[in-house]
Amino acid sequence: MSGLICLSIFAYSINTNHISFMNNLTSKIYLLVVGLFVTLTVSAQQITGVVKDTGGQPLAGVSVFIDGTTTGTSTDIDGKYVIDIDNASGKTLIFSFIGMRTQEVRIGSSHVYDIVMEDDSNFLEETVVIGYATVKRKDLMGSVSSVDSKTLAAVPVTSVSEALTGRMAGVQVTTTEGDPDADVKIRVRGTGSITQDSSPLYIVDGFPVESISDIPASDIQSIDVLKDAFSTAIYGSRGANGVVLVTTKGGTSGKISVNYNVYWGQKWMANKDAIQVNDAYDFVKNQYELALIRGGSTYEDSFVPTFGVFEDIDLYKDVQGNDWLDAVFGNTGRVFSHNISVSGSTDKVRWTASYAHLGDNAIMTGSTYRRDNLNFKTSYKPVKQLSFDINARYSGTEIMGSGANSINDSGSTSGNGRLKHAVQYSPIPLEGAVEGSDLEEDYGDTAPPLTSVADNDNRRYRRNWTVNGAVTWHIIDNLNLKVEGGYDDYTQENDRFYGLTTYYVDQTAQPEYRNHPAAH
Numbered sequence: 277m278s279g280l281i282c283l284s285i286f287a288y289s290i291n292t293n294h295i296s297f298m299n300n301l302t303s304k305i306y307l308l309v310v311g312l313f314v315t316l317t318v319s320a321q322q323i324t325g326v327v328k329d330t331g332g333q334p335l336a337g338v339s340v341f342i343d344g345t346t347t348g349t350s351t352d353i354d355g356k357y358v359i360d361i362d363n364a365s366g367k368t369l370i371f372s373f374i375g376m377r378t379q380e381v382r383i384g385s386s387h388v389y390d391i392v393m394e395d396d397s398n399f400l401e402e403t404v405v406i407g408y409a410t411v412k413r414k415d416l417m418g419s420v421s422s423v424d425s426k427t428l429a430a431v432p433v434t435s436v437s438e439a440l441t442g443r444m445a446g447v448q449v450t451t452t453e454g455d456p457d458a459d460v461k462i463r464v465r466g467t468g469s470i471t472q473d474s475s476p477l478y479i480v481d482g483f484p485v486e487s488i489s490d491i492p493a494s495d496i497q498s499i500d501v502l503k504d505a506f507s508t509a510i511y512g513s514r515g516a517n518g519v520v521l522v523t524t525k526g527g528t529s530g531k532i533s534v535n536y537n538v539y540w541g542q543k544w545m546a547n548k549d550a551i552q553v554n555d556a557y558d559f560v561k562n563q564y565e566l567a568l569i570r571g572g573s574t575y576e577d578s579f580v581p582t583f584g585v586f587e588d589i590d591l592y593k594d595v596q597g598n599d600w601l602d603a604v605f606g607n608t609g610r611v612f613s614h615n616i617s618v619s620g621s622t623d624k625v626r627w628t629a630s631y632a633h634l635g636d637n638a639i640m641t642g643s644t645y646r647r648d649n650l651n652f653k654t655s656y657k658p659v660k661q662l663s664f665d666i667n668a669r670y671s672g673t674e675i676m677g678s679g680a681n682s683i684n685d686s687g688s689t690s691g692n693g694r695l696k697h698a699v700q701y702s703p704i705p706l707e708g709a710v711e712g713s714d715l716e717e718d719y720g721d722t723a724p725p726l727t728s729v730a731d732n733d734n735r736r737y738r739r740n741w742t743v744n745g746a747v748t749w750h751i752i753d754n755l756n757l758k759v760e761g762g763y764d765d766y767t768q769e770n771d772r773f774y775g776l777t778t779y780y781v782d783q784t785a786q787p788e789y790r791n792h793p794a795a796h
Contacts, residue, residue, distance in 0.1 A: 321361060321362065322358060322359070323369070323383065323388075323389065324357065325388050325389040326355045326356050326357075326391075327355045328392055328393070329395075330392060330393075330395070334351070334356075335351060335376075336350075336353045336354075336355060338355070339371070340357045340369060342361060342364075342368070342369065342370075343368040343370050343380070365385070366383065368383065369381040371393060376393040376394065422501070423499045425497050425498060428493040435489045436489070436491055437462060440462070450463075463518075464476050464517060475517060476518035477514045477517070477518070479519060480522045481522070483744045483760070485764070490647070490671035492649045494617070495651050496522060498522075500520075500523075501521070502515070502518060524653060526626060526628055526655065531620065533620065534616070536615070536617075538614040539611070543609040543610075543611065543639060544609065548602070551699065553600070553601055554703060555703060556596070557589075557595070560592045560704075598703045600697070600703070601699060604641055604695075605695075609637050611637075613634045613635070615633070616630065617629065624656060624657050625657075627654035628653050629651065629653075630650070630651045631651075634646070642676065642677045642733065646673065646674040648673075651668070652669075653667045653668075662750070663748045663750075664746070664748075665744075665745065665746045668743045672739050674735075674737055675736045678694075678732040694725060694728050694729055694732065727777055728777050731774065731776065732774075732778060734773070736770050736771070737769040738766075738767070739766070741763070741764070741766075745761050745762070746760040
């Protein structure tokens with residue numbers, strides 16, 4: 277403890293100045309001054325070490341984190357790492373690196389943990405379909421980031437794109453909006469453009485697709501992201517923004533196997549207290565101060581008719597105002613996901629069939645997400661030189677709710693968002709007091725938050741059928757002839773309701789409807 281060291285230093289200083297020659301009052305004052313400088317602080321325990329490979333070379337970029345927490349770091353160019361954590365004893369350090377076996381170390385009394393990581397031979401022997409060929413990971417050229425099925429299954433999220441967040445170096449994953457079905461943008465190498473699309477090319481089992489959001493994580497074997505010019509050399513201009521390769525699970529050797537997984541969880545708004553909203557008393561006091569700033573007759577003409585005289589402002593301390601943020605975003609969301617898969621193989625046939633269901637009730641009022649997936653994948657090899665592959669997928673999605681912001685038909689935000697209303701709207705009723713007063717400038721464009729949610733109702737039904745097939749003829753060694761074909765059927769029904777408080781109605785409705793009391 278640094279405080280104990282500080283205390284010993286000042287004690288020595290007192291002895292050297294001969295306290296015995298001081299009078300009693302002077303001694304007490306001196307000791308009081310010393311006490312003001314003495315603080316007892318407990319420093320977080322610092323865990324350090326070096327990570328190397330079996331050849332003794334330092335490994336840079338190794339992920340090091342405390343199991344069960346978000347505390348972690350990465351090794352530097354010399355393989356060194358430093359983690360500050362309180363009460364570290366008994367916790368577990370996790371070391372992970374692509375192509376290496378993940379290691380776990382139990383923290384004891386020591387502060388230094390040097391690690392030697394070994395190659396993961398099974399990972400390196402796995403194959404990846406790259407363009408026109410199937411290669412092993414250890415022979416793969418270029419910069420590649422990968423995520424396996426275990427990592428995806430450990431993060432039960434609505435979209436598999438969300439599971440990639442923070443798990444791939446050089447890959448940025450962001451959610452565009454608060455909509456239950458909001459698009460998740462994936463950017464490789466930080467590429468971006470104002471006028472052009474910067475999305476990477478998605479390849480699922482060798483076939484290009486528009487999105488991977490409708491594929492359940494339980495059906496994915498691995499995801500590999502090509503991040504450099506190597507992808508452009510294979511896929512041409514379509515791979516200029518990177519390539520996301522998705523490999524779905526196939527049948528395994530042996531007898532028929534059945535797997536069933538189920539997940540249930542809850543979610544709620546994090547750090548709600550970080551968003552400061554006014555209660556009834558603070559709101560009225562702020563309006564009074566605003567009236568004074570505006571000066572003139574604002575106090576008499578605007579404040580008094582709405583809130584009363586200032587001398588009675590303390591009455592609002594006993595008023596329980598509306599917590600609109602809690603009313604709109606305070607729901608306890610529930611997530612239920614389960615999936616079942618059946619697979620098997622013989623000498624000539626390998627197959628797998630699966631069904632997955634995801635139900636997500638969001639924390640925002642009126643927002644839900646439902647998705648059902650069916651998948652069938654088979655490979656038939658009648659002779660050594662010939663093989664047939666078929667992959668069929670179905671996805672049915674139902675989305676209710678419009679998210680935190682209003683999105684118009686062009687895909688841009690109109691500014692009439694539910695989050696805006698929940699934060700800005702008055703915690704006490706203002707009906708009849710806004711129109712014609714200075715408050716109209718401040719609150720004339722806001723609407724009751726729950727009314728705003730109901731007036732922006734949106735229901736979408738999406739159906740997607742995808743069937744891919746391939747015939748491969750092994751002519752001679754290192755020469756294959758492969759013919760591929762696919763069918764993709766996508767339909768979406770969008771039912772949108774625009775109420776009187778929406779930006780759309782305000783700009784297009786007739787004046788008699790626009791001036792309706794419910795629109796303010």
